Amino acid sequence: MSGGSGTAGDRPHRWGALRDSLRSGELGSLPVLLSLASIWLIFASLDEKFLSPRNLSNLSVDIVGTGLIAVGVVFVLLVGEIDLSVGSVSGLAAAVFAVLNVQHGMAEVPAVLVAVALGAAIGAVHGFFFAKVGVPAFVVTLAGLLGWNGLMLYVLGSSGTVNLDDEGLVAMLTSHYFNDVAVAYGVAALGTAGYFLVSFRDARRRIAAGVPARTGGGIAVRTGALGAVTFAAAFVLNRFQGLPLALLIFITVLVGLDHVLRRTTYGRMIFAIGGGVEAARRAGLGVVRVRISVFMVSSTMAAVGGLFLASRVTSASQASGGGNLLMNTIAAAVIGGTSLFGGRGRVWSALLGVLVIQSIASGVALLGIQAAVQYMITGGVLLVAVVIDALSRRAQKAHGRV
Amino acid sequence: MPAPPLLALKGISKRFGAVQALADIDLEIRAGQVVALVGDNGAGKSTLVKIIAGVDPADHGVVVWDGRPVHITRPHEAQALGIATVYQDLALCDNLDVVGNLFLGREIHRVGVLDEVEMERRTLGLLDTFSIRMPSVRVPVASLSGGQRQTVAISRSLLGEPRLVLLDEPTAALGIEQTAQVLDLVDRLRERGLGVLLISHNMGDVKAVADWIAVLRLGRNNGFFDVTTTSHEQIISSITGATDNAVSRRGTREWEVG
Ligand SMILES: Nc1ncnc2c1ncn2[C@@H]1O[C@H](COP(=O)(O)OP(=O)(O)OP(=O)(O)O)[C@@H](O)[C@H]1O
Ligand SMILES: [Mg+2]
Numbered sequence: 001m002s003g004g005s006g007t008a009g010d011r012p013h014r015w016g017a018l019r020d021s022l023r024s025g026e027l028g029s030l031p032v033l034l035s036l037a038s039i040w041l042i043f044a045s046l047d048e049k050f051l052s053p054r055n056l057s058n059l060s061v062d063i064v065g066t067g068l069i070a071v072g073v074v075f076v077l078l079v080g081e082i083d084l085s086v087g088s089v090s091g092l093a094a095a096v097f098a099v100l101n102v103q104h105g106m107a108e109v110p111a112v113l114v115a116v117a118l119g120a121a122i123g124a125v126h127g128f129f130f131a132k133v134g135v136p137a138f139v140v141t142l143a144g145l146l147g148w149n150g151l152m153l154y155v156l157g158s159s160g161t162v163n164l165d166d167e168g169l170v171a172m173l174t175s176h177y178f179n180d181v182a183v184a185y186g187v188a189a190l191g192t193a194g195y196f197l198v199s200f201r202d203a204r205r206r207i208a209a210g211v212p213a214r215t216g217g218g219i220a221v222r223t224g225a226l227g228a229v230t231f232a233a234a235f236v237l238n239r240f241q242g243l244p245l246a247l248l249i250f251i252t253v254l255v256g257l258d259h260v261l262r263r264t265t266y267g268r269m270i271f272a273i274g275g276g277v278e279a280a281r282r283a284g285l286g287v288v289r290v291r292i293s294v295f296m297v298s299s300t301m302a303a304v305g306g307l308f309l310a311s312r313v314t315s316a317s318q319a320s321g322g323g324n325l326l327m328n329t330i331a332a333a334v335i336g337g338t339s340l341f342g343g344r345g346r347v348w349s350a351l352l353g354v355l356v357i358q359s360i361a362s363g364v365a366l367l368g369i370q371a372a373v374q375y376m377i378t379g380g381v382l383l384v385a386v387v388i389d390a391l392s393r394r395a396q397k398a399h400g401r402v
Numbered sequence: 403m404p405a406p407p408l409l410a411l412k413g414i415s416k417r418f419g420a421v422q423a424l425a426d427i428d429l430e431i432r433a434g435q436v437v438a439l440v441g442d443n444g445a446g447k448s449t450l451v452k453i454i455a456g457v458d459p460a461d462h463g464v465v466v467w468d469g470r471p472v473h474i475t476r477p478h479e480a481q482a483l484g485i486a487t488v489y490q491d492l493a494l495c496d497n498l499d500v501v502g503n504l505f506l507g508r509e510i511h512r513v514g515v516l517d518e519v520e521m522e523r524r525t526l527g528l529l530d531t532f533s534i535r536m537p538s539v540r541v542p543v544a545s546l547s548g549g550q551r552q553t554v555a556i557s558r559s560l561l562g563e564p565r566l567v568l569l570d571e572p573t574a575a576l577g578i579e580q581t582a583q584v585l586d587l588v589d590r591l592r593e594r595g596l597g598v599l600l601i602s603h604n605m606g607d608v609k610a611v612a613d614w615i616a617v618l619r620l621g622r623n624n625g626f627f628d629v630t631t632t633s634h635e636q637i638i639s640s641i642t643g644a645t646d647n648a649v650s651r652r653g654t655r656e657w658e659v660g
Contacts, residue, residue, distance in 0.1 A: 202519070209523045212540075263515045268498075272506055275497030275544075282493065283507030284478075343497035396544045 031388050032336050032352045035381055039356060043363030050363055053239035059362050060237065061174050063354045064246040065090075065309035066325065070332040070350035071257060072301025075294040077333055078261075079274045080342020081137040083298045085126065085144030086329055090306025091321020092152040093119050097170065097307060098162035098316035099155055108169040112307065119303025120296050122148065127292030137295075145326070153318060161317035164310060173249070173311040177241035184234035184243035191251075192227040199223065246308060250351070258347045270294060274343030305329075324375075328357050331378065335385040341393055356381060406469035407432045408566055408597040409454065409485075414463030416449055416621075423449045424621045427463070431566060436588060436598040438608040438629075441618035442641055447601045450618070451568050454599070455487040456480035486559035487568040493555040496544035500536060501525045503543055504558050528557055532590045549580025553587055566597040573607055585611045605634060619643050 043050040069086050076083040093115040100111040122144065129140045156162065164171050178184065199219045206213035237243050261267035269290045272280040281287050309325075310316045334340055335356050336349025357378055364374040407430040414427040424446045431437045439447050452458040454465070456474040464471050467483050474480045480487070494503050501521050510517045510524075525539050534553055536546075543551055552572050559567060569588070573581040581604075588611050591598050602608050608615060609629060617625040617640045625640040 205519045206522075209519050211519060211522045211526060259515075265509050265511070265516065268502065268506070268509060268516060271497060271502070272495045275495035275542075279493055279495045279503075280506070282489075285507055343495070396542065 029337055029346075029348065029352060031385065032349070032356060035335075035384070036352065036356050036359065039359050039363070039381075043359065043366070046363070047366050050366055053236050055362060055366065056236050057240035057244065059355075059358055060233075060247045061244045061312070062362070063351070063358045064174065064244075064250045065305045065312060066328050066332060066358070067250055067305070067350050067354040068253060068308060069302045069305035069325070069329040070336075070354050071253065071347050072298035072305075073329050073333045074336075074338045074345055074347055074350050075257075075261075075270065075297045075301075076137070077330075077338050077340060078270050078342060078345050079291060079294050080277075081130070081291075081294070082141065082330070082340075083126070083144075083295060083302075084138065084141040084326060085122070085148055086298060086302040086305075087321045087326035088145050088148035088152065089119055089122055089299050089302040089321070090309060090325065091316075092122075092148045092155070093303035093306040094310035094316040094320045095152045095155045095162070098164060098310065099157075101168070101170075102162050102164065103159075108165075112170065115307060116300060116303045119299045119301075119306075122303075123296035123299030124292060126299065127295035130295065131288045131291035141295075149321070152321065156316070156318060161315055164314045164316070166314055170307055170311045171314050172245065173308055174244070174246045175311070176245040178243040178245065178248075179241060181234075181238040181242060184238050185231070187243060187248065187251075188227070188230035188234040191230050191255075192223060195226050196223040246311075254347050254351055261347060266290070266293075271343055276343075328354070328378075331382045331385075332357050334389065335381055337385075337389075339389050339393065340386065341389070344393075353385075405433075406466070408468060409599075410466040411450075411454070412464040412466065414450070414453060414460045414465075416446070416453060416458075416460050422621055424453075424460070424618075427618070427621075427623055429616055429623075429626075431597040431599055433565065433597050434592055434595045435614065436592050436600055436612045437614045437616055438612035439599055439601045439616050439618065440603070440605075440608060440637070440641055441624075445618040445641075446621040447618055448570055451487065451570050451599070451601065454480065454485060454566075455568060456485075457487075481562060481564075484563070484565035485568065486562060486564035486566070487570070488552075488555050488559050488572060489570050493558070494543050494551060497542050499542055500539040500546075500554050500557075503554055504528070504561055506558075508561070524561075525557075528560060532557070532560070532587060532594070534587060547580055548576050549583040552576065552580070552584050556584070556587055560591075564596065566599070567591055568599045570601045571603065572600070573602060573604060581607060605637065608637075609634075617641055 040051070049055055069090055073083060073086060096118055097111050097115040100106040100114060101108055106114075126137070126140050126144055129135045130137045196219065199214065199222065203213040203216075203219060234243070237247075261270065269280065269285050272283070272285060273287055273290055277287060306321060310320060332353030333345070333349055334353065336351065336353030338345025338349040360377050360381070361374055364371070364377070409429075409431045411427055411429040414424055414429075415422070416424040427446075427450060429437070429439075429450070439450065441447050449458070453460045454474070456477045456479050459473075459475045465474055466472070472483065474483070474485075477487075495506060498506065501518070504525050505521045510520050512520065522539060529536060529539070534557060536550060536553075543554055546554065556567070556569065556572065572584050572588075576584065585607060588598055588600060592613075600608070600612060612629050615625075615627045615629055615632065615637055616623070617627070617637065619641065620643075624643070625637075627637060627640075
C-alpha cells in the first residue's frame with residue numbers, strides 16, 4: 001500500500017481487489033513473503049536445525065542492527081534518494097561510543113547520546129548539501145561513505161579494536177533476554193489486541209461517517225493472522241531463552257516509525273515528495289526541510305543500528321560498518337518492497353527484507369557452504385526484487401493509460 | 403443594477419524583456435459562466451492565467467474582483483479571494499491516492515494524527531456534489547486514467563470552495579472519452595454558479611462547453627464572442643488574424659482537427 005492510504009477495503013470482492021492490485025502493480029509485501037517462505041522451506045529441508053528455536057532466536061537478534069539501519073534507508077528511498085553512507089556512519093557511531101565509554105570513561109548513557117546525536121548531525125550535513133546546495137545525494141553520501149569511514153579510523157587510532165564492557169548497557173542490548181515466558185506472550189497479546197482495537201475503532205468511525213469500511217470478517221482475518229504469527233514467534237522464542245530485548249526494541253521502533261509515515265503529516269509529506277516533487281512544492285510543502293530531515297533519520301538510525309551491531313560483537317573495530325553492511329541495508333529495504341524510484345514503501349519492508357537476507361546468511365552458515373554462495377543467492381533475490389519493483393511501476397503506469 | 407462581474411481585467415499588460423506578452427487586455431467573467439480563452443501558441447493565454455492566479459503579477463492594469471479593485475501578487479492571495487487554478491501538468495503526486503492528493507498540504511488532523519476518515523468523507527462528498535465518478539478514492543492516482551487524473555486535479559482546486567476556476571488546457575493530451583469527462587465537470591461547475599476560465603486549443607471543446615469565447619492574438623484582445631451566435635470561421639479568423647486566405651483555411655483545418 002502506498003501513500004499511507006489507510007484501509008483499502010472498499011471493493012466488493014476480495015479476489016477482485018487482489019486481481020486489481022496485481023494488475024495495477026500494487027503487490028505490496030506479497031513477493032517478499034513468498035521468497036521468505038521459500039527460503040525457509042529450502043533451508044529447513046536441507047538442515048532441520050534451521051528452524052530450531054536456537055537458530056531462529058539468534059536470527060531474530062542478528063537482524064536487528066542491520067534492520068534498524070535499513071529502516072532509515074527506507075525513509076531516504078521514499079523521497080526517491082539514496083544514502084550510501086549508512087555503513088560508515090554506523091561504524092563511526094560505534095567507534096565514538098566505544099572510545100568515549102571505554103577509553104575516556106564517559107558513562108554509557110551520555111556516550112550513547114553523543115554517538116546518536118553525531119549521527120543526526122551527519123545526516124543534517126548530508127541533507128544540507130543535497131537539498132540546499134543541490135549536490136546529488138548519491139555523490140554527497142558517497143563522499144560521506146569515505147569521509148566518515150576515515151573519521152572512524154582516526155577516532156579508533158592505533159588501538160584498532162575497542163572491546164566493550166560485557167556487562168554494560170550497550171552489550172545488554174543484544175545479550176538480554178526476557179526469560180519469563182509471559183513477556184513474549186504478553187507482547188504478542190498486546191500487539192494483536194492493539195491491532196484489533198485500532199482496526200475496530202477505525203471501522204466504527206468509518207461506518208459512522210458513512211465511508212467505506214473494512215468488514216468485520218476482514219478485520220478478524222487480519223487480526224487472526226497477526227495473532228498466529230506473533231504467538232508462533234513467541235512460542236519459538238520462549239523455547240530458547242525468551243524474548244530478546246533487541247527484537248522488542250526493533251519491533252517498537254518499527255511500529256513507531258510506521259505510525260509516523262502513515263499517520264502523520266510529516267509522513268504524508270515524505271510520500272508526496274517521493275511521488276511528485278513539483279506537486280508537493282505547489283501544495284506548499286517544505287520540500288527542503290523534509291529532504292534534510294530524511295537524511296537525518298537515515299543517519300540517526302545508522303548510528304543506532306551501529307550500536308546494536310557493536311553490541312552483538314561487544315566491540316568496535318576498524319571493520320565496524322564495513323563489509324557488506326551498506327549493501328545489505330539497501331538490499332533489505334528494496335527486497336522488503338520499498339521502491340528505488342521513490343514514493344512507495346513501508347517501514348515493515350526493512351523487517352521483511354532483512355529477514356530474507358539474514359535467513360540466507362544463517363542457512364548458508366549452518367550448511368557450511370562458502371560465503372560466496374550466500375552472496376550469489378542474496379544478489380539473485382535482490383535482482384528479483386528490483387525487477388518486481390520496476391515491473392510493478394510500469395504496470396501501474398500502463399494501467400493508468402487505459 | 404446587475405451584479406458586477408466576478409472578475410474583470412482592465413488594461414492588463416505584461417512584458418518579458420523584449421517580448422510584450424500582453425498589451426492592454428480587458429476580460430470579464432461572471433458567476434455561472436464559462437469563458438474560453440483561445441489564441442495561437444504564444445498569444446499570452448498562460449501568462450494571463452498566471453497574472454490572475456498571482457503567480458506572476460501584471461506590469462500594468464487593474465484586476466477587479468466582485469466590483470472591488472484588488473492586488474493579487476501571490477498565489478495564496480488569489481486563493482483567499484476564491485480563485486483556484488489548475489495547471490495541466492505536475493499537479494498530482496502519482497503515488498498518493500485521491501484523498502491524499504486532494505488534501506495534500508491541508509490535511510485534516512484529529513489528536514495530531516491524520517484524520518483519514520474525515521478526509522475521505524469530505525472527498526466523497528465533493529465528488530458527489532459534482533457527480534464525479536471514481537473507481538475508488540483509495541487507489542494511487544497513477545493507476546487512474548488521464549481524464550480521471552485531470553478530474554482529481556480540478557477537484558483538488560474545488561476543496562477550497564472557490565468562486566472562479568482557471569483551467570489551463572485541461573483536456574490537452576486526453577482522448578475523446580476522457581475529454582468528455584472533464585468537460586462534463588466544467589458544465590457542473592457552471593451549474594453550481596462558479597465562474598470558469600478555460601484555456602483550450604480545441605474548438606470542439608470550446609463550442610461544447612463555453613458561453614463566451616475571448617480571443618487573444620499576439621498579446622492583444624482580438625474579439626469576445628457569444629458561442630451561440632458566432633461561426634467557427636469567425637473565431638478561427640480572429641485567432642489567426644486572417645480573413646479569407648490560405649492561412650485561415652489551413653488554420654480552420656488544424657483547429658477542427660484538435
Ligand atoms: N517567463 C517568461 N519569460 C520570458 N518570456 C515568456 C515567459 N512566459 C511567457 N513568455 C512569452 O510570452 C509569450 C506568451 O506566452 P504564453 O505562455 O502566455 O502563451 P500561450 O498563449 O499560453 O501559448 P501556448 O498556447 O503555447 O500555451 C510568449 O512569447 C512567451 O515566449
Ligand atoms: Mg500556455
